[in-house]
Amino acid sequence: MKVYDSVADALACVQSDQTIMVGGFGLIGAPLTLIDGLIEQDANGLTIISNNLGEKGEGLGLLLQQKKVRKAIGSYFTSNRDVGDAYQAGELEIQLLPQGTLAESIRAGGAGIGGYYTKTAVGTDLAKGKETKMINGIEYVFEEALRADVALIRAHKADTLGNVVYYKTARNFNPLMATAADHVIVEVDEIVEVGQLSAEEIVTPHLFVDGLVVAKKVLTKGGIVNHDKQREYTNVNR
């Protein structure tokens, strides 16, 4: 576990053609500072596993505009019209999964499970070509687990060991993705000393976390803003 001062250093592990999990539900709980780092970086041909591809021109939406995304695996791409445009133009491959299947596949990937049977999507276009099985009279479809090379996570606080807590509905996919990648980088509002987070409140234990950065871009009521003040505060306390 390493605390990075530089976002670029934290993202040095990201290579072209890799699969990257990115937390968030739209921009909520998305690691906006790390996404910004990806935009600055050269890696392209990426497969992004995320519920959405950000919003038009925001968050992962910017990475899409840069044409660095080869494939998107997620549940809802309707709100960012650029995704549909790129798909129709043949510039982007899409793997659409029901949101519960996306979440469960990531959970399985992080838990050493190769796949599982779910009732969701049976008999629909999203189950086409997938194995089905009757279990106790109910039809299920087989879904494979998902894993990634790198996971980019947004959390609220971390201690210097890498234990992580989340904030309200910014939690969403983040704790799941933090378990399902070879290399996990977490962006937080604040890094605190070990012992300042109670053992009861820790959601992601430190064994899942490889790197920490402090958020420089945060979501506010008025949209995404640069937020260096928090960084100074954290440096003083580190």
Add this chain to the structure above:
Amino acid sequence: MTNNGNIQTLIAERAAKELTERSIVNLGIGIPTLVAKYIDSDLVQFHTENGLLGVTDIDEEHIDPNLVNAGKLPVGQAMGASFFNSADSFGMIRGGHVDVAILGVLQVDAQGRIANWAVPGKNIIGVGGAMDLLVGAKKVIVTTTHTSKDGKSKLLQECTYPITSTRSVDIIITELAVFHVKNKTLHLVELMPGVTLEQVTQHTEATFVNDLEGSFVS
């Protein structure tokens, strides 16, 4: 019923009347979100797929950008609310722990099956939690305008868009009427205020059984 806003309000208010028992309710995007406004009961607790049980309204002053519903709109948290990750949230949905789901649709067929996640050739590529809610929620209520913007019936003999589930919904509420789905058949059970049976028939492409009080079953 002069504009779209009034129609949405009318449908949401009527849907709220279905929520009379102690229940966990999941609201979809659009008209379903409005339903919460017309619930004055402590019996109903709202669940949102992005990880919150105990959703409430929020006033402008207290908006938190990281506290939102499935439509990414700001919400509040009730006393006794809890946050959880997306896998737990969908475990609740798929596992049969959510009592009622209220969903919007693009189309409904004569068996009460819905299409609401894709329009081939258009930029509507988003299933979100709809397929999970249809397999998991004990009861599914559809709230929708009766016709699309171009005046075509949304209640069709067969959906032309891909279906969301093989499961039929339970209740369909539009600005014209309320239908119950029994044995994969639509039953007209109520006309909305000022609406005639002729208007419903004219705007409904799907075959349905007339179960209005005082009517003979057709």
